Amino acid sequence: MLNLKSLKIYGLEIKTSVKFQSFMGLTIILFIFRLTVYLPGSVVLVSISELLVLLTFTSLYAYLLELVKAKHVNPLSFVMNVGILNAVIFFLLTFSDWILSSLMTKTEGMAINHGLIANLLSFIYSYIILSSLAIVFLAFRELYYYRQKKNVSTYFNTMIVFFGLTCVANLFNNVIEPNYIKETFLLISILLIVINSIKISWIAFIVKKEKIALLVLSIIISILFFTNFASASDNFHNQVVIQFSPMLNQFLKIIMIYGAIYFSILFFTTLFHIPTAEVYDRKAQEVSFLQYFSKLITESHDFSELAETVTEITTKVCNAEAAWIAWKDGDEFKSMANKNIGYYDSNNMTKFIFGSRLNRDFSRSFIVNLKKHKNLPQLSEGYFHFAAAPIRTHNEIKGFIIAAKKDDFMFDDEDRDAMNTFSDYASVAIENSRLLEELIEKERLEKELDVAREIQRRILPSKNPDFENLKISSVFIPAFEVGGDYYDFFEIDETKLGFIIADVSGKGISAAFIMAEVKGIFESLSKTIERPKDILIKANEILQRTLDRKNFVSAAYGLIDLKKETVSISRAGHCPILLVRNNIVENLRPNGIGLGLNFGSQFVDSLEEIELKLRGNDIIVLYTDGITEAKNKELEDFGSIQFEQILINNSNKNADEISNKVIREVTLFSQSKPQHDDITLVILKWKQKLKNDGDTEWQNSAPQLKTQVT
Amino acid sequence: MAEFSTSTKDAGDINVIYLNGYLDAHTAPVLENTFSDLIDKRKYSIVVNFKNLAYISSAGLGVFMAFIEKIRENSGDIKLADMSDKVYNIFDLLGFPLLYEIFKSEEDAIKKFNEIK
DSSP, rough: OOHHHHHHHHHOOOOHHHHHHHHHHHHHHOEEEEEHHTTTTHHHHHHHHHHHHHHHHHHHHHHHHHHHHSOOOOOHHHHHHHHHHHHHHHHHHHHHHHHHHSSSOOOOOOGGOOOOHHHHHHHHHHHHHHHHHHHHHHHHHHHHHTTTOOHHHHHHHHHHHHHHHHHHHTTTTTTTSTTTTHHHHHHHHHHHHHHHHHHSGGGGGHHHEEEEEEEEHHHHHHHHHHHHHSSSSSHHHHHHHHHHHHHHHHHHHHHHHHHHHHHOOOOOHHHHHHHHHHHHHHHHHHHHHHHHHHHHHOOOOOOOHHHHHHHHHHHTTTOOOOOEEEETTTTEEEEEEEEESSSSHHHHHHHHHHHSSSSSTTSSSSEEEEEEEEOOOSSSSOOEEEEEEEEEEETTEEEEEEEEEEEEEOOHHHHHHHHHHHHHHHHHHHHHHHHHHHHHHHHHHHHHHHHHHHHHHHHSSSSSOOOSSSSEEEEEEOOOOOOOEEEEEEETTTTTTEEEEEEESOOOOHHHHHHHHHHHHHHHHHOOOOOOHHHHHHHHOOOOOOOHHHHHHHEEEEEEEETTTTEEEEEEEEEEEEEEEEEEEEEEEOOOBTTTTTSSSSHHHHHOEEEEEOOOTEEEEEEOOOHTTOOOOTBBOOOHHHHHHHHHHHHEEEEEEHHHHHHHHHHHTTTTTOSSEEEEEEEEOOOOOOOSSSSOOOOOOOOOOOOOOO | OEEEEEEEETTTEEEEEEEEEESSSTHHHHHHHHHHHHTTTOOOOEEEEEEEEEEEOOOOOOOHHHHHHHHHHTTOOOEEEOOOOOHHHHHHHHTHHHEEEESSSSHHHHHHHHHHO
């Protein structure tokens, strides 16, 4: 804001300004000059005085200009300042007779009174006028140049020249003849004022509310200027100012004329702008919203936030009472980001609009008036006018922005165009956020799977137990999405070895957690319970407390008694355990339901346990369906027949060689397909001790190869 | 990714779900929704036809476990029918025949439902 008070403060603060210093210096010189050597009759002295006044005015004007340039000032505040100063001048003019005459002796006449107080008072009074004029003139100048695109300084400068000429001509009023020279100058000045006043270009850029304020202000200010002009002669004020400087008096009159003309024209211009103000405001709003929107798209990737913004802006720009986004969810629409309408209503309305009843091309935006429609759904509030614009990505319509109005004013083409623009922006934003979400989701999934694989790696045994007459080999290959395979060995004592193979239903981190739990259960149960059947029964009981209904675990538990040379096996829903003996594969498949499928007597009743006497070169094979269900590119299974054949063909080899062979075959078979489930294979090969001699066949076999893959 | 879909048929009081394609951890939610919808409509007598099912994983088997309790509480049942040998073998290994009635054909399963009533 530019006003006297702030100027004073600036004046005190910015002491360094040369312009301000010269203004102060000139003021002092002028004051001393007036007080000492000045004589109103002398042409030379009057000319010097006028020159000093002109210089003072110019320096003040230049200083103020510097202040204004440093800041960006709203034209409306210039108008306000002009108004305030104009009011000040109005009061000075109105009350000058009363105030000044009470302090000075009027009858003596100012021309002959050289008293100090009278001089000081007239000086101060004239100075207030001079300062006000400087500010007002500055304001006019700024208003003139504001928002001017072309170089228009010629007109303004010419006008200033004629102002000067008018003032000078007035100074030599009595000397110069004929009189019409002065009047001609004044006439040209007025003409230039009119021309310059018409160039008001800044009105278009202010909003409607400001325009209305301006309308009122301009008429008041214009009247004030007229009044001031009319009352600026034949009174005490006039005498004081003329005595101080005839030029200033003339300039005051010119500025009053300028003000009166400028603000009259401003009033009418504003008046004519008012009807279009709304349209202009709306366009400006649209542009600023779009700017905001583009910013939002690049900064925010939260789809729901964007949706909220879209509907919010739609209601504002289209003057709609309600808006929502109907998002395609399969064959139906789902409402989101509702503004001023309930979800029940918006869902019903969407269904109605896009139902088969309205025969419309939905691939483009449209306006619809449903006021006379009979089957309109019953809404809690009566919306009748709707406008919709499709949101599409890759030529596929993802949803619609819908705006609704209650009253009789329909949506127009402008509204529809605006909504079209928003829907385009929304499409881009939606596509962006969707891509980002996918990326985040993918990364999250990969992180999660990393964790799952790490859990699995830690759960599985790091090395296989090793006995004199029992050699063990194990291979585990995790799938990308952890499959939940688990195997383990429990060395119960020197002559007893427990083993388990299990497959947890499901995949990923949830499967890995269940695996960890299963490991804990069998780890502890194997220490207290020996019989496989009893362990499985107990494990099922424990799992009942924690397992989700849709999760289950297939498992097989076995116990090898090295001293008695037997193996006992119980199976809870797992793949059969294979026994390779004499080139024949036997499927050991005692009855049993998977763990977690049934917690009643059915589980216990159905569970069987078998015991076998081990013979030399017996091979026990534990596996998960990752082997038999490994797929080739024709989506054929590796299958158990092929699996068994490989086992038979390699049965004379040691445990590691057999497992290597099987894995190689499975890998070859499914090389063109990504591995889709965990693969687990455990081979236990039994070597019967020779009765008499400690030297056994297997001791001469090749050193054990480490084939475990983790 | 392998595709999976379901369709349902209303055979009086009994509803038949037809499985189509590959039922695994990724496609299991499709079948879960199908079951949920039927239960929401208080349809508890369900026959599942496996004729066009190419593959079922453990997660797919889990879907049946998830709903059977609720259905049996409402004196309904899930009966399985028309499985290929391969699919039957997977069910059999896990001991499902002890927990579910599995029929050669859909008609047999429906007949069984009607016998009880």
